[in-house]
Amino acid sequence: MSIIDRYTAGAARPRGWSHSLAFFLTFACLVLLLLAGFIRHTRAETAPVPAGLVTLGDIESGALLFKSTEPGKYVPAPLLATDVKIDVSGPIARARVTQRFINPGDGWVEGKYIFPLPEDSAVDTLKMVIGDRVIEGKIKEKEEARQIYEEAKADGKKASLVEQQRPNVFTNSVANIGPGETIVVQIEYLQTARRDGDTFSLRFPMVVAPRYTPKEANPQFVDFEPGSSGWGDVLPPERDDTLEQPPVLRPEMGNVNPVSLKVSLDAGFPLGDVASPHHEVMIERDGKRAATIALKDELVPANKDFELTWKPAATKAPTAALFRERVGKEDYLLVMLTPPSGDVQPEAKPREAIFVIDNSGSMSGPSMDQAKESLLWALDRLKPGDTFNVIRFDDTLTVLFPDAVPAHGENLAVAKKFVKGLEANGGTEMLPALRAALTDRRSGNEDRVRQVVFLTDGAITNERELFSEITSNLGRSRLFTVGIGSAPNSYFMTRASEAGRGTFTHIGNEQQVVERMSELFEKLGNPVMTDIIATWPDSRTTESWPNPVPDLYKGEPVVLSARMPEAKGTLTLKGEVAGEPWEVRMSLDKGEPRPGIGKLWARRKIEQLEADARIEGDWERNDKAITAVALEHHLVSRLTSLVAVDVTPTRPDGEKLTSKDMPVNLPEGWDYDKVFGEQTIPASQRAQMKQGVMAFASYAPAPPPQADAGGLQPVSLSLPQTATDAPALIHSGILALLVGMALSALWWLRRHWSATAWARRAR
Amino acid sequence: MRPVLTQKVAALLWAAAILGCIGFGGWQLGQGLYIKAKAEVAQILLERAWEKTLADGKPHKAWPWADTWPVAKLEIPSQMKSEIVLAGGTGEALAFGPGHLFGSPDPGKPGTSVIAGHRDTHFAFLRHLKNDDTVIVTTRDRKQHLFRVRGSRIVEHDNSQIDPHAGFGIALVTCFPFDAREQGPLRYVVFAEAVADAS
Numbered sequence: 001m002s003i004i005d006r007y008t009a010g011a012a013r014p015r016g017w018s019h020s021l022a023f024f025l026t027f028a029c030l031v032l033l034l035l036a037g038f039i040r041h042t043r044a045e046t047a048p049v050p051a052g053l054v055t056l057g058d059i060e061s062g063a064l065l066f067k068s069t070e071p072g073k074y075v076p077a078p079l080l081a082t083d084v085k086i087d088v089s090g091p092i093a094r095a096r097v098t099q100r101f102i103n104p105g106d107g108w109v110e111g112k113y114i115f116p117l118p119e120d121s122a123v124d125t126l127k128m129v130i131g132d133r134v135i136e137g138k139i140k141e142k143e144e145a146r147q148i149y150e151e152a153k154a155d156g157k158k159a160s161l162v163e164q165q166r167p168n169v170f171t172n173s174v175a176n177i178g179p180g181e182t183i184v185v186q187i188e189y190l191q192t193a194r195r196d197g198d199t200f201s202l203r204f205p206m207v208v209a210p211r212y213t214p215k216e217a218n219p220q221f222v223d224f225e226p227g228s229s230g231w232g233d234v235l236p237p238e239r240d241d242t243l244e245q246p247p248v249l250r251p252e253m254g255n256v257n258p259v260s261l262k263v264s265l266d267a268g269f270p271l272g273d274v275a276s277p278h279h280e281v282m283i284e285r286d287g288k289r290a291a292t293i294a295l296k297d298e299l300v301p302a303n304k305d306f307e308l309t310w311k312p313a314a315t316k317a318p319t320a321a322l323f324r325e326r327v328g329k330e331d332y333l334l335v336m337l338t339p340p341s342g343d344v345q346p347e348a349k350p351r352e353a354i355f356v357i358d359n360s361g362s363m364s365g366p367s368m369d370q371a372k373e374s375l376l377w378a379l380d381r382l383k384p385g386d387t388f389n390v391i392r393f394d395d396t397l398t399v400l401f402p403d404a405v406p407a408h409g410e411n412l413a414v415a416k417k418f419v420k421g422l423e424a425n426g427g428t429e430m431l432p433a434l435r436a437a438l439t440d441r442r443s444g445n446e447d448r449v450r451q452v453v454f455l456t457d458g459a460i461t462n463e464r465e466l467f468s469e470i471t472s473n474l475g476r477s478r479l480f481t482v483g484i485g486s487a488p489n490s491y492f493m494t495r496a497s498e499a500g501r502g503t504f505t506h507i508g509n510e511q512q513v514v515e516r517m518s519e520l521f522e523k524l525g526n527p528v529m530t531d532i533i534a535t536w537p538d539s540r541t542t543e544s545w546p547n548p549v550p551d552l553y554k555g556e557p558v559v560l561s562a563r564m565p566e567a568k569g570t571l572t573l574k575g576e577v578a579g580e581p582w583e584v585r586m587s588l589d590k591g592e593p594r595p596g597i598g599k600l601w602a603r604r605k606i607e608q609l610e611a612d613a614r615i616e617g618d619w620e621r622n623d624k625a626i627t628a629v630a631l632e633h634h635l636v637s638r639l640t641s642l643v644a645v646d647v648t649p650t651r652p653d654g655e656k657l658t659s660k661d662m663p664v665n666l667p668e669g670w671d672y673d674k675v676f677g678e679q680t681i682p683a684s685q686r687a688q689m690k691q692g693v694m695a696f697a698s699y700a701p702a703p704p705p706q707a708d709a710g711g712l713q714p715v716s717l718s719l720p721q722t723a724t725d726a727p728a729l730i731h732s733g734i735l736a737l738l739v740g741m742a743l744s745a746l747w748w749l750r751r752h753w754s755a756t757a758w759a760r761r762a763r
Numbered sequence: 764m765r766p767v768l769t770q771k772v773a774a775l776l777w778a779a780a781i782l783g784c785i786g787f788g789g790w791q792l793g794q795g796l797y798i799k800a801k802a803e804v805a806q807i808l809l810e811r812a813w814e815k816t817l818a819d820g821k822p823h824k825a826w827p828w829a830d831t832w833p834v835a836k837l838e839i840p841s842q843m844k845s846e847i848v849l850a851g852g853t854g855e856a857l858a859f860g861p862g863h864l865f866g867s868p869d870p871g872k873p874g875t876s877v878i879a880g881h882r883d884t885h886f887a888f889l890r891h892l893k894n895d896d897t898v899i900v901t902t903r904d905r906k907q908h909l910f911r912v913r914g915s916r917i918v919e920h921d922n923s924q925i926d927p928h929a930g931f932g933i934a935l936v937t938c939f940p941f942d943a944r945e946q947g948p949l950r951y952v953v954f955a956e957a958v959a960d961a962s
Contacts, residue, residue, distance in 0.1 A: 165926065165929060360830050361829075361830030361831075361853070361855045362830050362831070362851055362853040362855060362856070364853070364854065364855065365854065394830075395827075395828070395830075425828075426828055426830060427824065427827075427828065427829060427830045428830060457865075458865065619872060619873055623873075638928070718920060718921050718922075718923060719852070719864075719877070719879060719918075719920045719921075719923045719925075719936050719950045720852035720853070720854070720857060720862070720864070720879050720920075721854065721857075721920070721938070721946055722857065722879050722880060722881050722882060722886065722936060722937045722938040722950065723881055723882050723883060723937075723938035723943070723945075723946045723947070724798045724802075724858070724881050724883055724884065725795075725798075725945075725946060726794075726795040726796075726798040726799055726883055726884070727795070727883050727943075727944045728795075728944045728945055728946075729791045729792070729794045729795030729798070730791070730792055730795030730796065731795075731944050732788075732791045733787075733788045733789065733790070733791030733792030733793070733794070733795055734788065734792060735788070736784050736785070736787045736788030736791060737784070737785060737788030737789065737792065738788075739784045739788075740781050740782075740783075740784030740785035740788055741785075743777070743780050743781045743784060744781050747777045747781065
C-alpha cells in the first residue's frame, strides 16, 4: 500500500503503479515458490509428551516395574540393591545376581523386573527368598509357566516367573508383594569367558536404574478403549512444568541402584595381569592360580558395564583346554584350542577379493550411498599383491573384469569409476550374482585366500536356493556379508556368512562405514587358520557346534561344544595355517569334569535351532526341538520359562492385588518425598493413568538397541517413511493455481480499469 | 518512449507471475495426483500378480522391472478394504502398496509381523480401526490368518518399540499425525493379535 501511496500524482501514475504491482506480484510469486519448497522439508510434528510412566522399551537395564493400568506402562519401583557374584573356573563363569526390592506402598502389588544379560548366557536358576524360605524355580513350557504363575497370583500366593524377551534380555514377574515387604530374587546363569590372544575377558552388563529418555522413548498415549465410540484419542502433550522432572528417577540419582560385585577367579593356570578397565577394583591373590576381585567402592552406581580381563603369568596361555560333564546318559565336552599366535604369527597370504554390490531399487537412497562408500573404502585398502574383481547386480548383472585383476593403479581407478557411477534401480536377482562370485577359476590354488564380500540389504525371496548355492559351491572361497541400511535381512545374511565360513557385518548408517569396515578388514587381512575340520571318534553319535567350524582370525581360539554317548577316543582337528597343514589330536577321556558344560552345549544348540527355524521357515519342528532341549537342560529360552510358586498363600483373602483392584497402580502411600526427595506425580498424569484398560501383555516392546549387540539382530525395528508428499504437493499446487488465478483476475481488472480511465481522460 | 517500455516490461512481468504460478501449481498438483493414481493403478496390477502367486505359491512380480512382489493380501472387513502387501518397506514398494518389513516374521508366523503403508493412500483407513476389528491376512500358501485389533500406539520411527520376536500377531504402521501435509518422524502402530486360523 505504501508503494501505491507514494505515486499520488503525475500522468504516469497508472503505468508506474502497474509496474510496481507486477514487480511485487512476481516477487511474491517467487517467495511463494521458495516457501512451498522449503515448507516441504520442515518437520511439522513436535516431540511427544514426557510422562511419569515408562514402557519396557525405555528400560536400558534392570529395574523392578510395577504394572500400571495404562497398557504396557509401568511404574518403576525403587531398587534397593544388587549383588553380583561371579565364579570363574577356567573359561567357564557362573554368575549369581541377587536383587532386593521393597514395596514401599501399602497395597499388594505385582512387579515386573527386566534385566539384560550377556548374549551367550544360559539362564538356569531362579530362586525366590521369602523370609528364611527359599523357593526354587522350575522350568516349564512358556504357556504352562504363565498359567501356573497367573493361578498363583489369583490365589494370593507369592510367585515369580522368568521369561526370555530376547536372547540377551529377560523379564522377571513377581506377584503378591505385601505392603512394606522386601522380596529377594536370585537368578543364575552360565557363560564362557571370551578369549582374544592371551587375554581372557568377562563382561557383566551392569544394572542401571531405569533411565528416563523423554524425547526418544516416550510415545504419546492413544486411548483406544473398547466400548467407546472406537475413535482413538491421542492425549495432547502437556507442557506442565512439573513434568520437566520425571517423577521416578533422575540421571543424577544413579546411585539409588547400587551394585556390589565380587568375582572369584580360578584361571586354571598361573595368573599374570588382572584388570578391570572401567571400575576400580581390589584384587586379592590367592595362590598362583586364583584371585578374588571386588569393587573398591563397595557400592558403585550402576552406569557402565563391568569388565574383567586376565592374562597368564607365562608369556603364553595354554593352547588347549578340555572340560567335560556327564549329564544323564551322555557326556558333554567343551574344547578350546588356540592356534599358533604371537611372535610366530604367520604372514597373511595374498588375497583374491571379490566384491559384490547390490544396486537394485530397494537400495535406493542412503543405502546405496553407504554401500558405495563402503566398497570404495575397501578398494583403497587392497594391498599391491592382492587381486580383485567387482560384480554389481540388480535384475541384471555386470562382472567388471573377466577375471580377478591385480590391485594396482589403473585397475583400481577403473573399478572406482564403475562403483561411483552405480545407481539403484531394478529388481534383486541375487542368485546369478552369487554364482558369479563363487565361480572360482583357480579352485586348486592355495597361494591365495579367496574372499567374497557381499554388500546388500538382502531383499530376496529365494533364501533357500541361495543358501544351497553357498553350501555346495563354496570351495576355497569365504563369504563375508555386509548388511546395508537400517533393516537388512540379517537372518539370511548371518546364516549365509556362517555357511560361507565368513562373518556378517551390519552397517546401519553413514557413521558406521569406516568403523565397521575397518573391523572387517582387520579380519580379512589376518586369517590365521582356515579349513578347520573337527573329526570326532564317532561322528554318527556326536553332535557338535558350531558346524561348520569358522575360520580363525588373529587371537581367536576354536571353541567347540559337543555331546556324545561316551567321551573316549581321539578328536582330530585339522586346519591350515599360512598354507601349512596343522593338525592336533586330543584324547577326550582326559578332560577335567566341570559342571555346566552340558548347559553351555544346550544353549549353543538352541541358538543353532533358532537360526535354522528362520532359514527353513519350519517353526513347528524347530520349536519342538528347542522346547525339548531347553526342558532337558533346565534353560530359559524363547519357549520355556522358569516359574517359582510359594505354596502358602500370603495375601489375605479379603485383600486384593493392586494391579487388578485399584485404578492406579501408584499407591497413595507411595512416598516419593521420602524415597527420592521432593517429587510429586502431576495431577495430569494421574488422570492419564486412570484411563486405558486393555492389556498389552503379549507385546512386550523391545529394549533399545544395545551397542554391543554387534549388529547381529535388529532389536527394535526401525520403521520406514509411510507418508507420500502427495498431500503437500496437491496443497501447494492448488494454492499456486489459486494465486495464479487471482493474479489473472487482477491483471484483467487493472487493464479494464486503465482502459476506461484513458477513455475518460480522452473525453 | 519510456512509458511504452515500462508498459511492456510490466505486461511481461504480469505474464511471468501468472504463468509461473499456474505452471508451478499445475506441476505440483500433477505430481501429487500422479502419486495417488500410481498407488491405485498399481493395486490392480498387483492383484493379477497375486492371483498367479496364489496359483503356484511362488513370488511373481507385477511388472518386469519391479523390485518387489506381492507376499500377502490384507483384508479389513469392517472398512471394506483389501490391499496387496508387497515385500519390503522400501520407498519403492510403499509407493505401490503396503510393505512387509524384512526384519519381521511373515504374517501368521510366531512373532510380530510388521506391515507399513502410506497414511494418505493404502493405509488411510488405519485411523478408523477399532479394537476387536478383524484383520485377515492371506499368505502365499493360501492360508487365511485371522487377527484381532488389540490396541494402538504412537512411536518415533527410529524407536518403534516393536520387537519382531515377541508376541504373535501383526503390527500395521503408518505415519502420524494422519492429516499432516508434511512427512514426519512419528508413526501410528495398530497391533492385532492372532486368533485361531481359518482355513
